[in-house]
Amino acid sequence: MIFGEVALDEAEGLVLAHSLRLPGRTLKKGRVLEPADVEALRQAGVQRVTGARLEPGDIGEDEAADTVARALAGSDVEVTRAVTGRCNLIARRPGLAMIDRERLDLLNQVDETITVATVPPFELVEERQIVATVKVIPFAVNRHVVDACAAYAAGTGSLLAVAPLRARRAVLILTQLPGMKESVLERTESATAWRLESLGSALVRTVRCPHAVRPVAEAAKAAAAEADLVLISGASATQDRRDVVPAAIEVAGGSIEHFGMPVDPGNLLLLARIGAVPVVDMPGCGRSTKLNGLDWVLRRLLADVPVGATDIMRMGAGGLLKDIPNRPLPRHRAVAHAAPREPRIAALVLAAGAGRRMGGGKLLRDLGGRPLARWTVEAAARSRARPVVVVTGADDEALRPALAGLDVAFVHNPRHAEGLSTSLRAGLATLPPDVDGAAVVLADMPLLRPRHIDNLIAAFDPDEGRAICIPVHDGRRGHPVLLARRFFTEVMALAGDVGARRVVAEHDDDVYEVPVADDGVLLDVDTPGMLDEIRRRIDNNDDGARA
Secondary structure, eight states: OEEEEEEGGGOTTOEESSOEEETTEEEOTTOBOOHHHHHHHHHTTOOEEEEEEOOTTEEEHHHHHHHHHHHHBOTTEEEOOOBTTEEEEEESSSEEEEEOHHHHHHHHTSOTTEEEEEOOTTOEEOTTBEEEEEEEOSSEEEHHHHHHHHHHHTSSSOSEEEEEOOOOEEEEEEEEOTTOOHHHHHHHHHHHHHHHHHTTOEEEEEEEEESSHHHHHHHHHHHHHHOSEEEEEOSSOOOSTTSHHHHHHHHTTOEEEEEOOSOBSOTTOEEEEETTEEEEEOOGGGGSOSOOHHHHHHHHHHTTOOOOHHHHHTOOTTOBOSOOTTOSSOGGGOOOOOOOBOOOEEEEEEEOOOOGGGTSOGGGSEETTEEHHHHHHHHHHTSSOSSEEEEEOTTHHHHHHHTTTSSOEEEEOTTGGGOHHHHHHHHHTTSOTTOOEEEEEETTOTTOOHHHHHHHHHHOBGGGTBSEEEEEETTEEOSOEEEEGGGHHHHHTOOSSOOTHHHHHHTGGGEEEEEOSSGGGTOOOOSHHHHHHHHHHHHTTOSOOOO
8 A cells, every 4th residue: 555645636546544624525534536526625725635545455444344354253243334444343142252362462463454452351241242343554454464364363263252141040059057147148149149130040949058068968969950050158158178068069979170269259169060060159259249250150151151170260360359448440439331332323214294295195105015105114124223213294194004013113293394303303302312323314215225224323433533424325415314412402403494414514523424335325205206216216126235
C-alpha cells in the first residue's frame, strides 16, 4: 500500500486518510475518491490530499478483517459485518469464552497491521456479547499477512469458541454440628440455588446430615445416583485430604482429584468424583453470592470444560479476588460496567400516512399477493432489530390484520395528520429504555431487505463516530436511518411534517454512510406509476436478493 500526499490531479481512486469539510458536505476518512469528489475538492480550493492507494497483492481493510474473523470463529461464535477495518465476534449463547492464548499471541505477532483482542480466557459471556474484535490498522494490508494470521486462527482446534452452559441437576449436602445456626444453613442453600440458577442449572434437593464420615458418605452416594452434580457445604471447613468430607467421599467410592486452589476467596475448595459425577466440597465463601473460586470451577463443570488438578493450579494469575484495604477500587464501591455486547437496535416502522397522492389506502395496496406495507414490515421483523414497532395512523384498523402473525408491536398515532414528526414521537416514546438506537423505516419501501437493516446495525458504533448510520447507493442516501439513543430527545422536539433529516444534518460528524449494492433503500412508493414499476420488478425477479 502506498500512503502519502498527492496532487489533486492524481487523487481519483485514493482512499482518503482524513475527513475533509467542504462547503455543504463532508468527505469522510476511508472514502474512495470519485471524480465528483475530486471536482468538489478543486472547487473548494484544495490542491493536495493525503491518502492510500492499494498495490498489487493488497486487500482492503474490511475484507482483511472479515477473513481473519471468519478463520477465528469457532463453535457458537458469530461474525458481524466488517466496518472501517473492524470486525466483531459475538457469542450466540451464554457460556465460557474458550481462547487458545498461545496461538492468539502468535497471531498478534505476525504483523503490526492486524490485531485481535478478546475477553479473558474462561470469561463467562452472555448471549450477543462481544467476545473478540479484529482490527486492521491501515486501509489495506498485503494478502500474505492476512493469510498468515488466518493460518494461526484456523489451526488445529478452535482458537476462539464459546462453550455453552449445560443445564444440570444438583444436590446440596449441608453438614451440621451441634449449635449451628439455622440462618447459616438457610443462607448457604439460598446462595447455592442462586448460583446454579444464574448458570442455567437447578438445585433439585437439599440434604442435611451430621458432620461425620458415615452420614456424609451415605448422603453423597445417594446424591451421586440421582444428580449430575453434588455440592457439599461442611459445617467445618475442610483442612486436609483426610478430613471428614474427603474421607466420606472415598468411603462412598469416590476419588479426590484436587484439594486447594490459588484463588482467594476459595482456597479450601476440594474437587472429587463419585463415578462420573463431579463432587465439590465448597469453601466457606460458597455461602456468599460474591464471586469466588467456586464460581470458576462451577462454570467449567457446567460448560463441559475439563477442570482437573493442573487446571486449578493454573488459576493463580488473576485469582486474587479478595478485597484488601489498599486496593484502589474495592468491589463494594466499584461501579459495575456492562459487558460489551452487540448494540440493541429497535426498528421504528412509520406507517401512519394516508397516502393521499394515491387516493388513500396506499399501504394496503396489493403487491404480489400481499399488502404493500407487509413487504417492508416483514423485512424489519426478519432483521436483527428488536423490538419492531409499527406506528399506525390513517389505516390503523385495516393495517393491524394485514400484518397479523409478524413479531411486531403497534402504536397508534391519532395526530398523524399533523405530520411525520408526530409519528416519530409516538414511536420513540414506546421504546424500552435499554435500546441503544432505532432504525427509522418508511413503510412504503417494499424492496427493503433484512440485510439493509442488519448492515446498519453492524456499522453502528457511537464510540467510533458512527452514531448515525445511513445506507448509500450510487452516491445517494436512502432509508432506513439508524439513530443513536442520544438523538432521541432532539427528534422528539421536532414538529410538523419533518422527519429525522434535520437532526442528521446538524450532526454530520456522527454520520456514517453504509454502501449498499442495490437500490432497495432508495425506492418508496408515492405514485401509482411507482407501484406499477415495483410490481414489474417483482414479477421479473428484479428486486434484489430476498435475504
